[in-house]
Amino acid sequence: MSAGLSRKQKAAIIVRLLLAEGAVLSLQDLPEGLQTELIRQMSDLRYIDRATLKSVIDEFVHEIEDIGLVFPGGIEDTLSILDGSISPATAARVRKLAGVNLCGDPWAKIAGLDAPLLLSTLEEESTEVAAVLLSKLKVTVAADLLGQLPGPRARKLAYAVSQTDGISPEIVEKIGRSLADQLGTRPPKAFDEDPVQRVGAILNASPAATRDDVLDGLHQDDTAFATAVRKAIFTFADLPARVQPTDIPKITKDIDQAVLVTALTAATDQLEDVVEFILGAMSKRLAEQIREEMSERGRVKAKDGEAAMTDIVNQVRALEVTGELTLIEEEEQ
Missing domain, CATH: 1.10.220.30 (Flagellar motor switch protein FliG, alpha-alpha superhelical domain)
Known part of the structure; x- marks a missing residue:
């Protein structure tokens, strides 16, 4: 019954079924190409009868049951699993040696950095990059950091923020990943307090x-x-x-x-x-x-x-x- 369907179509059917049942799926973690293909497959499908749906589900369940253990795909996902079991210094060294690009939302990682590190980034980066960083931080954090900058630099960044309307999401994403990668390679702090x-x-x-x-x-x-x-x-x-x-x-x-x-x-x-x-x-x-x-x-x-x-x-x-x-x-x- 499902023999005439491709694996991509079957995947689209399973995704549609899970969403219809109220499941929350982190599809944004998929590579952009797979997300695009999923959209295409779902838009091409129209009607699936119950017998075909049951066949696709049975096949999906069978494949899931045959999986004994799943390992993460990539260094960063592996380090996330090992977080707390290996030292921060080792994790930083592995990232540096592997040239790993951080996955997930880079701005979420940047938002969790220490205020002094964010402040030095606002001081050292180009006006355009610093303006994007300032725009992506919480308003209270951004206001506090802006108040710590010298007057001319603060005014320059405030004006640059007003010019960020035309920046595409892709550029903002690239800036975030670049900053997260750059700041993430800094040596980990041995002490929590200064x-x-x-x-x-x-x-x-x-x-x-x-x-x-x-x-x-x-x-x-x-x-x-x-x-x-x-x-x-x-x-x-x-x-x-x-x-x-x-x-x-x-x-x-x-x-x-x-x-x-x-x-x-x-x-x-x-x-x-x-x-x-x-x-x-x-x-x-x-x-x-x-x-x-x-x-x-x-x-x-x-x-x-x-x-x-x-x-x-x-x-x-x-x-x-x-x-x-x-x-x-x-x-x-």
Whole structure:
């Protein structure tokens, strides 16, 4: 019954049947030539009787059942399957050696790149290519990146975007693939955070003496880097400048009162402003109680005082991560 039909016609019948049954098919992943041929075959077919349809389905099911295992077609599809099982460095090296062209939507891959990488691309690429890139990004992302560009470059790109109406989809696709391929060959990052954030996190957890000594050394070697690291650091002394007074009860409620008393007692001599800031943000009754315990606490060892202050700072950081408080941004000096 289906003997008179070609394999292409049978494929068109199966596709039509699946679509009629509500199946979602990723036909856009097929090579353009096959998509074109499918359209031609479907437009040539008219009426298929039930017996022929059943015969085509039986043949299709039989072929599917005979398939034991399907391997991906191509390096990129293979790397997608192995994602998470091999290192990013190995995947990047394989792509480079094979000269692989990325498959799928290149703009989706580009949209997932880091903002600094997108910004450098907007700065380095030709005006026409940068305008297409800007047009394909989310409006909020594009606006943020445009605001970081120098004024003349930003105005030039904004005008170039107004000239993109006549660009064909094929050209936009080629630009996307070229950018995705070019940006995808850049060496993978070994660290998720930039050096400023990493050094800042290390110094945050370091003793005050070590932190101050390292910052002094950094200022001598690289003032700009040292300034950026200092802004990334949040210490007990930064509480009055970086935390809203209304957030203090939220911070202290999960801190053991003995730890709080130890931290405030240790800070009384050199960080009196921090002590008064914290106590001033509490209820009058609780503040008086803590002052009384501080007077009874006596001298605190430097190591114990610093550990207690670190506990409070860690609590602030934890609340910041969960979104329960927002640190005040430091003003540029």
